Structure formats: structure tokens, C-alpha cells
Amino acid sequence: MKIQYKWLLILLVFGFIACESDDDSTTTEEVVITSGTADFSNYVALGNSLTAGFTDGALFIAGQENSMPNILAQQFALAGGGTFTQPLMSDNVGGALLGGNPILSPRFFFNGAGPAVLPVTPTTEISAGLSGSFNNMGIPGAKSFHLLANGYGSIAGLASDPPLANPYYVRIASSPTASVIEDAMDQNPTFFSLWIGNNDVLGYALSGGDGTDPITDTATFDGAYNALVAALTSGGAKGVIANIPDVTSIANFTTVPYNPVPLDAATAGAVNAAYSAYNNGLDATLAFLTANPLTLGALFPATSDMTSLELATAEMAKRKISFQAGEGNAVVILDEDLTDLTAINSALVSMRQTTADDLLVLASSAFIGTLADPGNPLSVNGVAIPLADRWVLTPEEQGEIATATMAFNATISAAAQQAGLAFVDANALLVEASDGGIAFDEFLLQSDLVFGGLFSLDGVHPTARGYAFIANKTMEAINTTYGSNLPMVKAADYPTFYSPMLP
Known part of the structure; x- marks a missing residue:
């Protein structure tokens, strides 16, 4: 019996070891990628520059290859997705020619100090149209209603003022009378993405709210957007749509500080002396209004919170201009939202200095501090010469953008919801990026220009890594809505800078 128990114990021990060995030698099961209830066999992407792959201020081959739709299409291919064609530009320079003349600028590159325009002539000729159809129908510069407009690809429309056509669409339109949505639907898409509406507010913002590129009215946007969705879903296609980020949070409006002017003591004294008559005129005007209550009430109607005199006193203080020696001087701007006082004093133009509530557009950094008159060293733009409205977004203009963005996103x-489509909250993503950053694998994407990782050198469009992040968020929405299991892409596979020496 003792011998039997001994052998039984040996068998149990070896059996246990064998079980452990079996547990350790796990086999990796191949995950089957599925499209769920979606059909990725013919994917068509509609939108603007964010869909086209625009980055660093231009459209070029490398950027297009890292476009958000192209990244999606590569993952769709794992679940039955078909060929995804893009209207590639002719080079990695960016920009374009029309009749041999440059009409679109080359891309930016990082020169060690900041963004600079690549000093190379583009080779993409707009008049040399591309034949065939393209799955990526992202048209840089397009607004919502432009995608419905027949003739938006007419080369003759480029000559009108303002232009009635778009050079990027001229290059790929099936005919001069076609529309983007028609060319898209002619491909019979089984799945689509639609990211449009940014330019309906962005153009106004980039022009500093000066009125040259107005915000699309809500009724026009609603009609255009719903018509696009109706057309895209008319054949039973499923898809994903994204909303509009708050454009005032992008690097283009958060890079240049409101107080970028350094002055030495002598210059500050000279500028203050030049503005003394203007400041004294404000004091004299306030005294006049105080003595003439009818005029005061007409110019500054009382509110529930402030009397007319309180409003006038606050605005006069706001309009006072003063510079100090050293760093951190605010720039002088024209502000059309100020009360018109020229009927009382013709010298009191509507100008003031910027505050932390103002947003200077990125392009202003190359203008502030230059001379309006090269022969006059005191004619410094932003100091002695007020900046025009196009260089700054005032709080009132920012409010208009916020109101429109909220309405468009609704x-x-x-x-x-009505069409049962996957939805990407791009607005929330940008808020998160602006508030400390977003983790993407081992990287932190932030909204800072150049080194934040999210925005490219134009301060508006994402880097390749930014597009990859958005693609992942888009696939997460698709997986949730349609039951697919598309795998995510890796951040390290996508750059944040493109070399100026790209072939």
C-alpha cells in the first residue's frame, strides 16, 4: 500500500507540472476584423481641408497620404474595405499654378525659429485636370453650401470677384457644371465620412471678423447640411460625421500674445507724447457728455446694470492709450464696436489697446512692429499706427463665432441622431487639447504651435499625428455605432514635422 501511494503521489506531481506547462504555452488566436453592420467596400469622404489632408498651410502628397480618411481607409481594408483613391498633388512642395502663375502658396517648414514658407515653386497646375473619380472628396476652403453648388469646379469661375469656383475642385471635377456631392454620389458609396462646417466660421475668424468673409447664416447652414446628409444616406450608406471645433481655441489665435511690444524708455515717452492729445480729447469728451445728458443717453443708453455716465466713463478709460518702457506693451487696434465719437471730436477714432480678452491672428506676428511708412521710424504698426480689424478678434467677434458654432453643432x-450615424465630438477633443493636452499612446498632444504636436505650422490644421488621433476617435465612434472592431493606429507611426527636403 505504501508503494501504491508513492506512485500515486509521483503521478499527481507530474500531472500538475504537465498542467502548468500546458497553461504557460498559450497560443495567440488571430483576431478577425469585422465591419459589423457597416459596409466599407466603397468609402467616400466629403469635407474641406481637414478631409483633404491639408497641413502646414498647403496640400501636398505626404500630407494627403496621412490624411484622416486615408488612415481610415487603410484600417477599413482589414474589414472588407476597397481601394481608396486620392487626387494627389504633383509634389511635396504644396501650392499650385494656374496657367503657369502661382495662385496657391507652398507649404511651411520649421526653420529652427518658427514657420517659414518653403522657397520652392509649385509644380501642380490647376488647369491640368485629373480624370476619373476620387474617394477623397475633401475640398480645401469649401463651406457647407459649396459642396452642393453646381459650377464650383468651373475654371471660369476662378476669374470672378469673388471667385465662384475652387481651384482644388476645378482640378478634379467631373465637369465644369458638376457639384461635389454629385461627384461623390456618382460613386455609389457604401460608407461615407462628412466633416464640413469649419470654414463657415473659420473664414470670418481668420479675417479678424472684418466682414470680408462673413459667417454663414444658420438657415443656409441647416439647409445645406441636412441636404448633404440626405443625399449621402439616400442609397442606404452608413457613415460617420464630426462637428465643428471652437476655432478660437486653435493655435492660430492663441500663439501671438495681446501684449507683444517691447519699447525702450525714449520710444515709450515719444509715443505717449504723441497720444497725449488723443487722451486729453477723451477727457474733454467725457466732460462734455456729463454736461449734456441727452447726448450722453443717446450715445450710451443705460442698462439694468450701469447708468449712461458709468458706461461712458468705462469706455473712455478703455480707449486711453499708454506705453511703458520694457516688455509687455499691448498693441493699438481699431475697434468698430466702440462708440462713434467723431461727431463730438473728429480726432477720436475708434481705437484702443488690446487686452487679454482679445485674440490676435497668427499672421499679425509678421506685421506688428513693421513701419507703415519706411521713411518714418515712428510709424510703427501696432504702436503709432493702429492695427486694422483683420488682425484681431475682439470679444464681441468671438461671441458671434461661439453663437454660430453652437448652432451649427446642434x-x-x-x-x-436622426440618420443613426456615428458621431465624433471634435469640439470636445479640441477643448481637452487646449486644457492640458490629450494622451495619444506615449505622447501628449497639446494645442501649442510648433511643439504641441496637434497643430501643424499653419496653426489651423492638424499634424499627421493629429490626423491619426482624430482617425482613432472616428474609428472608436464607428466601432460603437456599427459593432465593428477596427484596430487603432499608433502615434509613433505619424510625424509632427515634415522635412523641407521631402522628395
């Missing part, structure tokens, strides 16, 4: 959200 339309987009409602369209997604």
Missing part, C-alpha cells in the same frame, strides 16, 4: 448632432 444641427450636426441632430442629423447624426
